[in-house]
Amino acid sequence: MALLTTFFAFLYHLPRIYKWLLKPYYVVSLFMSVAFLVVRKTPGICEHLASQRDDGNSCDFDWREVEILMFLSAIVMMKNRRAITVEQHVGNIFLFSKVANVILFFRLDIRMGLLYLTLCIVFLMTCKPPLYMGPEYIKYFSDKTIEEELERDSRVTWIVEFFANWSPECQSFASVYADLSLKYNCAGLKFGKVDVGRYGEVSTK
Structure with a gap:
């Protein structure tokens, strides 16, 4: 089966x-x-x-x-x-x-x-595996924007992925996460990403 x-x-x-x-x-x-x-x-x-x-x-x-x-x-x-x-x-x-x-x-x-x-x-x-470049409804956060955005509206639930460009698992998951954002993004549910390679302190917090 x-x-x-x-x-x-x-x-x-x-x-x-x-x-x-x-x-x-x-x-x-x-x-x-x-x-x-x-x-x-x-x-x-x-x-x-x-x-x-x-x-x-x-x-x-x-x-x-x-x-x-x-x-x-x-x-x-x-x-x-x-x-x-x-x-x-x-x-x-x-x-x-x-x-x-x-x-x-x-x-x-x-x-x-x-x-x-x-x-x-x-x-x-x-040679590096090609990064996903397709359509998505995802907001990319920096260390200065993430807290402000997450606290702006308590009615919005955020799903945030902490990713690394060098990770094969993150690269292969990118298309899956993009598909989820296209299907389920709405006024009450948003999708975001944080690059742990650039903003390590945010991901630790």
């Missing part, structure tokens, strides 16, 4: 998945996640790779590589049990796929492992 629910949720979000998967960050992440698969299966390249298979076929996975990939699948399934958005699900898959690729490439050839690890570090330092 849970598998069926996940499948229908995936179909529901499919158009949205296509839309943001085409962004450069996710396109590069996808290619990096399948890099070992491509190298191992591409004719003209795979014939020159080492393999521990009994039949000597270097264009197919050996038993240890299958073991690593199965372990990756188990880790992704456990990690995704706590994910709340499609972005988090896909992000977890990309993250652990890259980790598995590092292990697989180092096992195959230390030079390929170092090259792939270097690419991962460069990607991590230069």
Whole structure:
């Protein structure tokens, strides 16, 4: 039943998945996640790779590589049990796929492992997940405006998110929070945000 629910949720979000998967960050992440698969299966390249298979076929996975990939699948399934958005699900898959690729490439050839690890570090330092830029009814507070605004009208209830731009969880939750603000914003219920990176004292208080 849970598998069926996940499948229908995936179909529901499919158009949205296509839309943001085409962004450069996710396109590069996808290619990096399948890099070992491509190298191992591409004719003209795979014939020159080492393999521990009994039949000597270097264009197919050996038993240890299958073991690593199965372990990756188990880790992704456990990690995704706590994910709340499609972005988090896909992000977890990309993250652990890259980790598995590092292990697989180092096992195959230390030079390929170092090259792939270097690419991962460069990607991590230069590319950040795209921030949500869609419609929303959210007021962004500073340390000087939040108290005044919250106390202005006692009939208004505020839901305030304290977020950090560097946090993957906050980035993936941004679209969910925006959807909530679009659906439920009214005269008696308002939505706000405070950047804890800029206004740490307010969030502590």
